Amino acid sequence: MAVTSMRRFELAEWKRSPRLTDLRNTVVGLLAEGRHRTALDEALRGLRRDPEHPDGLFVALTVLAQSRTARLTSPEPLTETQQWNALLAPVTTACSSCDGRWYSTHAVMFTDNDVEIQPTNPIGLQCQKCRYTLCRDCLKAQRPTSYTLSVDAPEVVAASCANRDCGGRGLSAPVLPTGRPDVTPMDPDAIEGVIVVRDGPIRPTTEQALAVVTRFLPLIPDDAPLLHIRRARPGTMGDGAARDGLAQSLLLDLEREGVLAPASWGRSSRMHILAGPGGDGDYLIVPVERSHQRVSPTAPHAVSSPGTYTYLLQILPLRGGWATLRDPRTGDFHDGTFGALSAPPESLPGLAQDLIKRFERMGKSRRVLFFEGDRTQQNLSTDDVYGIGTEGGTALSPYSEGP
Ligand SMILES: [Zn+2]
Ligand SMILES: [Zn+2]
Known part of the structure; x- marks a missing residue:
């Protein structure tokens, strides 16, 4: 986001x-x-x-x-x-x-x-x-218990600022807004959709889903059509990896239904909310940002039916060959560089540009490997590469080790 x-x-x-x-x-x-x-x-x-x-x-x-x-x-x-x-x-x-x-x-x-x-x-x-x-x-x-002055008495300086280096005097009125640490500002119009999953056998109602979503995302009840409300089978929300897997499969389903634009995983974030505001259970909220990708001018007008592909972003370091980006703590592929998507094959070069652009901050040459099918739960082999999307490329190239 x-x-x-x-x-x-x-x-x-x-x-x-x-x-x-x-x-x-x-x-x-x-x-x-x-x-x-x-x-x-x-x-x-x-x-x-x-x-x-x-x-x-x-x-x-x-x-x-x-x-x-x-x-x-x-x-x-x-x-x-x-x-x-x-x-x-x-x-x-x-x-x-x-x-x-x-x-x-x-x-x-x-x-x-x-x-x-x-x-x-x-x-x-x-x-x-x-x-x-x-x-x-x-x-x-x-305050010491013997101290009985009302908090409301304006002359009372009951406590002082605990922020080091602030240099502020004692605490007093007026009390102005501080903002909320658990809300990340985002543009409501940039939200393409929100998956709402509650842990347990019963799918939440729209009202229950809205109560959780509107508390953390800048949306209102009029936005109910943006919500995709689901329930979670036991064990599918246990830890971060399980929740990510659940989110990936739900996003892929919505891509296949044509509800979300392809490669939504890279535009999503995952929020785990323990005991939602209604006290009705734990929630996983997955907001998805709209895709900025425009239709590639080289893509034919008559597109073939969408297929499922797995993508993997690689970078070319100053020394050595193409490498993947991994999280140093978990060893997993870096968030957003690996996932499954549903799209017609002609749109893969354009989607590669989208991913390459998204990791511009890496400052190195980037490319995207595509594999046929959803291989997010399998070991990948270079023998299985379907094609490579290169920076500025309008068609996929065959697999190669070199730049
Ligand atoms: Zn307090
Ligand atoms: Zn202060």
Whole structure:
């Protein structure tokens, strides 16, 4: 996945943006009617179109900052799934010690706002320099028991920043968002599909799958058609290697059905989630990034039916012959350099370019060996090579040892 880092939330960015004023009006109107759930759905739709947009984050936090009483008596209370959507990660505050999360009202209280926010007691305190944060429980745990002053008393400096080299003073308010360490920012529109597997004999419902997926990926319930929901037979999710094998075979199935573009394994990542948010079991989530490969101009228009092939990327070191890339710890082929795919044979040279490009950072000559069939569970022999895709090549070449 293309990894970009989450922007740090800055109070100064809370400016009125003319682009999403409609969203702001809609949400303020819905809140006035007490329709919290619909209001947050609208905010999430805005963020889905434009993740990390300050205006979308602002209205979302406005909904989340409504008093507990207002939310509990609402005819439309917020759902757990909505509240912990990954799109809200940039405005989440996480305790640096126990990772407990909450939405701090401070960021909306200190700004010009269309909605009245009830001031609430701080749920934690923060270093004003680096945002090291402790929740109320962790603050209590750090304090001698004889010390009975309320955490909420602003003059109390209960704990100091634990980050070395920070030089920040004691922890205090305001408490601003810290982001979530378990969410990797990615472009929602770049997601081609997501495999959702739950350990156990029963396939999860769409609602259960969405609860897990939206917590870690920037998607909303409207994205349900992107999900491919499966169950896992016993023992197929036991360890990392087993889960990778399971993911590979499910991806290959979806390629054969024409649902995913070929060579999806190299565009996927695997997330293992122990005891999903619903407490209904362990999950394996496999997001797949869209392929950037364009149809090769040399490929004939009438393509033959797809076959299954195994690919292996090789590099040419400065000294010696062609070599594979291996993980130094496990000895396995480096992630994304080896796998099975389903594609018409004419498209193999183009797919080789895609793989060669993906490992551009290796800075050496690269080529892709293709074998017929799925050989990911077998030993490979050079006698069985079906053809080689070379850099810039428009057709496969026969196997050779030399460059
Ligand atoms: Zn804590
Ligand atoms: Zn600090």
